[in-house]
Amino acid sequence: MRPTATSAARRPGVRNLLDTGDAHETRHADGTHHADDTHHADDTHHADDTNDTNSVLGADEVNHTDDATPVANPADAVNQIDHARRADHAHAGDARDERTGTVRSGIDGGTAGDGPNPASGRRSGREDDGDASADGNGGAAPGPRARRPRLRTVLVAGAGGLAVAMLLTGVAALLPGTEPASPPVAARVELREAPVSPVSVARSVESLQVRLQRLPKDHLAWARLGAAYVQQARITADPSYYPKAEQALARAAALAPGDPEVLTGQASLAAGRHEFDLAVRLADQAIEANPYGALAHGIRADALTQLGRYDEATDAINRMMDLRPGVSSFTRASYDAELRGDVRKAADFLAYALRDALAPEDVAYCRYYLGELALHSGDVDRAAREYDAALAAAPDYVPALAGRARALAVSGRLAQAADAYQAVVNRLPLAQYLVEYGEVLVRLGRDPSAQWTLLDAQRRLMAAAGVRDDLTWAEFEADHGSAERAVRHARAEYERNPNLVAADALAWALHKAGRSKEALRYAKQATSTGWRNALLHHHRAVIERALGRTGDAKRSAALVKEINPRFDPELPALARFS
Structure with missing residues (x-):
């Protein structure tokens, strides 16, 4: 099965994601920007808020986001895992900087799919951008169902997985000291699925922690910090990030009960921990608060697949494609078709996703699963070509190396x-x-x-x-x-x-x-x-x-x-x- 969930598992809808994604600014059809709701009327930094924030962030976390302490005893085997993980962080960062010539930053959040899990399971971490609306957690108003990719001016896509990665648009609004290019009207910030690297998500965590030291009542920043921790757990195979995600999301929920983005983040965390019944309930609450949140429908589909409720999962995927046809919904539809024995349709949906993929990491993701379809049908040569194509697009994409x-x-x-x-x-x-x-x-x-x-x-x-x-x-x-x-x-x-x-x-x-x-x-x-x-x-x-x-x-x-x-x-x- 294909992961998100995933643990870093290879389970349906629980997949592990090892990509990077750029945050972007979302414009509406009329060309206007929408205000970022993370700026609160009361930005005063109170002493008691600071202490409470530090108790959640941890004093050492603000400056040391890469070095989470494992929650298990430091046995030799655990140390080996940690050593391998950190070596990969450094390698991935160096390679990406060499390719791009820039230092990446942004507010990248956490999945649904590793789903290694894996949860992980399988195609749970791709999110087509669509046009963001002002309604909740990033869904567009419903339109006619699309089954083929469409041209887009910007892309935020995620792999996952086991695992539902989230990307936060409107980076400028969340980075302290960033001046807007125009009058104080920022892009709307929302949870989005996106491929991220260990380096980019660590930088995002650090940026969010710095912001929360200044603005401890920013519930959306707390939600995104929690989502980023979920992503870190999946892309580093370090589950000690899950308790941190739980704390951050709990703080967000205390500040804004019933907020659809907070509920979506909590659903993602539940899926990452393989609590799929809970993930469905939380996703349902998020959808009730905002029926147009495509990501919540995707997480719901992943969890329903894990629970063996395949007809309901198909309905959730169809709804997601209605709201936001793109890489994320097409890859989920591909896996849904595969589970029903329709390999040709599964390949077609992956082809649609590939045509809709603009970022190198999205291309790698789609190529990798085309390779998996080929490999498991016995066509090793074609599989090898697809893996090579994935690595040509994103040389550090570990699933393709595997x-x-x-x-x-x-x-x-x-x-x-x-x-x-x-x-x-x-x-x-x-x-x-x-x-x-x-x-x-x-x-x-x-x-x-x-x-x-x-x-x-x-x-x-x-x-x-x-x-x-x-x-x-x-x-x-x-x-x-x-x-x-x-x-x-x-x-x-x-x-x-x-x-x-x-x-x-x-x-x-x-x-x-x-x-x-x-x-x-x-x-x-x-x-x-x-x-x-x-x-x-x-x-x-x-x-x-x-x-x-x-x-x-x-x-x-x-x-x-x-x-x-x-x-x-x-x-x-x-x-x-x-």
């Missing part, structure tokens, strides 16, 4: 794949990448224990930050650990989120525990929508064979070969959709 490693492994070049995976996990030690790397090492006859140690460190970090991700551990334990532990994790995940992937995880765990008869009903559920996922059908074939259902097993196995002739059951993590 895609290259995946393509090398699937094509049998395991030693090269191992080297490529090592570079990937050095940059971003997401659970998905660690498991894929470990499986390649096993195939090479090498010891994967270092990767499993890092994976366990990630589990402890996620749990300490309030992230529930039983799915990752159900899959890992079933393939590489204890079948009984796999069953426990899979049941817990399925009870909360009865989606296709959770059903498959439970089926496979039960089979590995010797309970194939019980497993079959879940294997059938996992393959019930027509999704052309070779791994799910392989699991069903194995379960049917174990039950003596020879004819059914042959049909399922034949379907596996039809879907993906390159499928390798000894590399199951590589067959899971990112």
Whole structure:
């Protein structure tokens, strides 16, 4: 599945985003600007407000935004993760400055999709710009449904993911000391999905913290700070940012109860922590406050997908396309079509998104998922070309680097794949990448224990930050650990989120525990929508064979070969959709 959520997971609607996006100023059709509502009538800096603000921001946070302290004990494995993460921050910043020749800044906020999660899951982090209205959190008035991209004068797009990135327009209004170019009429500020880099989002966090030291009653700045922390958690694989996001969003909610942007930020945080029921409720409240907020509809769609409520998710995606057709809504529609087995339509929607993508990071995002579609249909050469095109657009886009490693492994070049995976996990030690790397090492006859140690460190970090991700551990334990532990994790995940992937995880765990008869009903559920996922059908074939259902097993196995002739059951993590 494709992440936002994501943890940095590869789950539907929970995807991880590693891009950068520029903030921009939004104009309406009449060419006028709309006032930034972050300027309050009372900008007086009171002593008690300062103390309260510091208690949320933390005294060391204003000047040290990159160095969050992990919430778990500082074990060696956790230190390894932190070292890799910080090294990637420095690398990404240097590379981007070399390409652009400028220092990027802006108010980039946090997702829905890593969705690594992943949440993450999958296409949750793209937001077409549209024309912002004065109504709430960034939606345009409804118009005729568009299914193809349109030309735009400005772009704010986000990847995600697992994960619903948010971009804040009207940067000048939020940066202290910035003088307006014209009379004091600023662009409207709103939550937007956008691709961001670790460096750019850290700068945005710092700018917001400085502003909040001056204006501690600015609820929108608090909301955007919370959203930025969610984004930091996803793009750095550091879940210690989630509690910070929770504090900032709670402060925003206390200042402006019922504000649609605050509610949208809280929905994004809930999705990032895999609290999808809560994410739906918060998104519903945001939509009630502002029916034209496209981002809230997108977060709602991602969470409904995670909950296995696919028809409702489709409706939410259609509504999002009505409000703001663009990269974000088209990529969500692509995944929705893929889950229903319509690969051609999924590719068409990605093509629409690609045509609508103006920023290099948006191009990379679309190219990457076109590569994933190709790879999981067995077309390794085409997949490699798409990953290369993604990296040509955005050389630091880690998912495409992982895609290259995946393509090398699937094509049998395991030693090269191992080297490529090592570079990937050095940059971003997401659970998905660690498991894929470990499986390649096993195939090479090498010891994967270092990767499993890092994976366990990630589990402890996620749990300490309030992230529930039983799915990752159900899959890992079933393939590489204890079948009984796999069953426990899979049941817990399925009870909360009865989606296709959770059903498959439970089926496979039960089979590995010797309970194939019980497993079959879940294997059938996992393959019930027509999704052309070779791994799910392989699991069903194995379960049917174990039950003596020879004819059914042959049909399922034949379907596996039809879907993906390159499928390798000894590399199951590589067959899971990112």
